[in-house]
Amino acid sequence: MNASPKILAPGDTIGILGGGQLARMIALAAAPLGLKTHVYAPEEGSPAFDVATAHTQATYDDLGALERFARSVDVVTYEFENVPVYTAEFLARHVPVHPGAHPLGITQDRLDEKTFVSRLGIETAPFAAVHDEAELEAALDEIGRPAVLKTRRFGYDGKGQVIIREGDDAAAAFKAIGRHPSILEGFVPFEREVSVVAARTEDGRFKAYEVTENEHRHHILYRSTVPADVTPVVDAVAREIARRIGEALGYVGVFAVEMFLVVVDGTQGVIVNEIAPRVHNSGHWTLDGAVTSQFEQHVRAIAGWPLGAVERLGHVEMTNLIGDEADDWQALLEEPGAHLHLYGKAEARPGRKMGHVTRIFEE
Amino acid sequence: MNASPKILAPGDTIGILGGGQLARMIALAAAPLGLKTHVYAPEEGSPAFDVATAHTQATYDDLGALERFARSVDVVTYEFENVPVYTAEFLARHVPVHPGAHPLGITQDRLDEKTFVSRLGIETAPFAAVHDEAELEAALDEIGRPAVLKTRRFGYDGKGQVIIREGDDAAAAFKAIGRHPSILEGFVPFEREVSVVAARTEDGRFKAYEVTENEHRHHILYRSTVPADVTPVVDAVAREIARRIGEALGYVGVFAVEMFLVVVDGTQGVIVNEIAPRVHNSGHWTLDGAVTSQFEQHVRAIAGWPLGAVERLGHVEMTNLIGDEADDWQALLEEPGAHLHLYGKAEARPGRKMGHVTRIFEE
Numbered sequence: 001m002n003a004s005p006k007i008l009a010p011g012d013t014i015g016i017l018g019g020g021q022l023a024r025m026i027a028l029a030a031a032p033l034g035l036k037t038h039v040y041a042p043e044e045g046s047p048a049f050d051v052a053t054a055h056t057q058a059t060y061d062d063l064g065a066l067e068r069f070a071r072s073v074d075v076v077t078y079e080f081e082n083v084p085v086y087t088a089e090f091l092a093r094h095v096p097v098h099p100g101a102h103p104l105g106i107t108q109d110r111l112d113e114k115t116f117v118s119r120l121g122i123e124t125a126p127f128a129a130v131h132d133e134a135e136l137e138a139a140l141d142e143i144g145r146p147a148v149l150k151t152r153r154f155g156y157d158g159k160g161q162v163i164i165r166e167g168d169d170a171a172a173a174f175k176a177i178g179r180h181p182s183i184l185e186g187f188v189p190f191e192r193e194v195s196v197v198a199a200r201t202e203d204g205r206f207k208a209y210e211v212t213e214n215e216h217r218h219h220i221l222y223r224s225t226v227p228a229d230v231t232p233v234v235d236a237v238a239r240e241i242a243r244r245i246g247e248a249l250g251y252v253g254v255f256a257v258e259m260f261l262v263v264v265d266g267t268q269g270v271i272v273n274e275i276a277p278r279v280h281n282s283g284h285w286t287l288d289g290a291v292t293s294q295f296e297q298h299v300r301a302i303a304g305w306p307l308g309a310v311e312r313l314g315h316v317e318m319t320n321l322i323g324d325e326a327d328d329w330q331a332l333l334e335e336p337g338a339h340l341h342l343y344g345k346a347e348a349r350p351g352r353k354m355g356h357v358t359r360i361f362e363e
Numbered sequence: 364m365n366a367s368p369k370i371l372a373p374g375d376t377i378g379i380l381g382g383g384q385l386a387r388m389i390a391l392a393a394a395p396l397g398l399k400t401h402v403y404a405p406e407e408g409s410p411a412f413d414v415a416t417a418h419t420q421a422t423y424d425d426l427g428a429l430e431r432f433a434r435s436v437d438v439v440t441y442e443f444e445n446v447p448v449y450t451a452e453f454l455a456r457h458v459p460v461h462p463g464a465h466p467l468g469i470t471q472d473r474l475d476e477k478t479f480v481s482r483l484g485i486e487t488a489p490f491a492a493v494h495d496e497a498e499l500e501a502a503l504d505e506i507g508r509p510a511v512l513k514t515r516r517f518g519y520d521g522k523g524q525v526i527i528r529e530g531d532d533a534a535a536a537f538k539a540i541g542r543h544p545s546i547l548e549g550f551v552p553f554e555r556e557v558s559v560v561a562a563r564t565e566d567g568r569f570k571a572y573e574v575t576e577n578e579h580r581h582h583i584l585y586r587s588t589v590p591a592d593v594t595p596v597v598d599a600v601a602r603e604i605a606r607r608i609g610e611a612l613g614y615v616g617v618f619a620v621e622m623f624l625v626v627v628d629g630t631q632g633v634i635v636n637e638i639a640p641r642v643h644n645s646g647h648w649t650l651d652g653a654v655t656s657q658f659e660q661h662v663r664a665i666a667g668w669p670l671g672a673v674e675r676l677g678h679v680e681m682t683n684l685i686g687d688e689a690d691d692w693q694a695l696l697e698e699p700g701a702h703l704h705l706y707g708k709a710e711a712r713p714g715r716k717m718g719h720v721t722r723i724f725e726e
Binding site for chain 2: 337
């Protein structure tokens with residue numbers, strides 16, 4: 001709707017779709033910059049409601065509530081990539097939405113995302129579209145086994161995917177993920193998982209944090225470490241990949257590019273796995289470990305403001321507190337220099353991200 | 364009301380009296396620790412309302428509102444020392460109030476405060492009580508000129524005080540401050556103003572940040588610098604003074620002791636000027652410049668939790684943004700490494716603290 005970038009002023013309001021910990025930490029970063037927040041989420045007692053200036057509890061297809069929300073804010077952003085595209089488009093008729101419906105649409109579909117990335121000449125795992133059993137068999141012949149079959153939409157933290165190994169029944173695997181339109185991806189023999197968290201403004205300014213090394217357990221991020229054990233060349237290449245992806249998406253805000261670190265003939269390289277069009281768990285270390293946190297950076301980017309410095313303050317480790325691990329809060333408070341972040345969630349279900357802790361070591 | 368210290372758990376609620384920037388920054392520090400906040404203040408649109416889980420807009424003598432507030436929170440604290448003592452005492456019948464009515468009462472009265480400090484054997488400026496012109500003349504004879512005449516109660520940022528110099532009409536000075544019960548203080552020929560920000564828990568644990576050097580302009584704090592230009596001995600003595608004051612007050616929470624740095628025969632020493640029973644402007648540097656901010660430290664102390672590490676992260680400068688100085692927000696956002704904190708106040712009146720900026724330099 002707007003030709004030239006809209007620049008917010010202190011006192012303006014950021015609208016946030018989604019009420020979880022990412023929205024909560026965006027709101028907490030907006031306040032010291034003099035900005036108000038309005039969180040829109042369907043769930044009662046959403047953690048972000050606790051710290052927002054205003055909140056609306058309504059569904060993403062409640063057009064009346066969405067319109068009132070749009071009229072009460074100066075820019076809209078979101079904390080998760082599964083916001084319906086029509087919701088983003090409806091809001092964009094009234095107010096700038098950053099990141100916009102375009103990156104949202106692409107990253108909501110694993111096939112569109114991989115196609116987009118590989119068309120930029122950036123390496124991904126080999127992949128093929130799967131609509132039925134016949135396509136799956138053809139894809140397996142081409143890509144080989146083991147391979148990973150994933151639903152194109154609505155997957156996160158390992159949900160909606162299944163590995164097909166030598167001897168596995170392909171049809172059974174397809175059934176297991178609900179016979180949804182899917183993508184078959186070749187299995188990448190990676191050394192480590194890394195990510196780049198980066199920010200881009202509407203007028204094309206770009207800054208990327210150093211490459212972060214990520215350790216997953218049960219498909220959920222367990223620990224991020226910075227600096228990652230990568231060569232300076234890989235660090236530069238990975239950031240450049242993020243820059244090109246951000247540019248091609250016309251992206252505004254913070255995003256993450258998840259990558260596999262592979263070693264071929266003794267040389268490190270990276271393969272892009274996934275784009276997250278939002279602040280990202282692997283960037284939580286920046287809250288205590290970088291000059292500007294990813295949350296402040298996101299606010300700056302969507303406000304049309306200058307991006308902050310991305311320098312690191314030491315050797316940083318961020319560990320998620322999953323489920324009842326958050327019960328250790330007292331021990332963590334006793335630990336000198338440990339920075340505790342709890343998300344204000346009432347119930348510690350298994351696998352639920354309840355908080356994280358950051359530790360910074362001198363180098 | 365409670366014999367053993369009450370220990371909060373994540374999910375509990377901190378009640379805060381007062382809705383300005385200090386309450387706002389306490390609320391912003393409470394959230395990452397998993398605590399909710401309820402801000403109680405009389406002023407519509409109080410800055411802290413924007414970030415609190417709940418707020419009540421009511422006066423400090425509205426007993427019905429106070430009782431509902433007390434029943435909705437797990438501990439009460441406040442952001443300013445002029446909370447009526449009867450309000451604190453009323454709330455304390457329902458819920459722990461930290462710091463309590465005792466330190467509140469003493470620090471609300473400049474004469475009680477100075478008497479309390481000097482009875483601890485800690486040096487203050489010479490002082491005398493003044494109820495009428497005759498007492499004022501006698502006090503001037505004893506203390507000499509120049510001297511500072513201050514109302515005993517409700518003074519801050521240079522309000523309610525007048526300097527009496529050689530030849531000045533003492534009666535006119537007394538009239539100028541409203542002939543209120545007052546204190547006459549000898550003029551201290553100080554080199555610099557410094558302060559200690561410290562925290563104490565109910566079971567006696569204590570931590571003090573390094574001595575901070577403070578520069579005032581027009582009686583309002585302009586800039587704080589850490590480390591202060593003081594000897595290691597003075598740093599240790601100043602922190603020990605804060606420890607003894609905290610101990611004698613049975614203090615729970617963060618407090619500040621403002622001091623004058625004097626040089627006698629080439630040797631530095633400190634004289635206590637004032638105690639602030641709350642987080643303090645001269646501790647704002649800790650938000651970006653220390654492992655644990657004074658706001659998180661205050662939350663930890665009143666929650667009955669372990670105190671955090673107070674180590675400094677570099678050479679730190681905190682500069683207040685007064686009145687229209689906050690209009691420079693865009694330039695400050697452009698400055699690499701400058702940490703901007705705006706308080707969300709709608710109107711930039713002259714002399715009003717609108718925000719601050721912290722700069723950290725490597726040592």
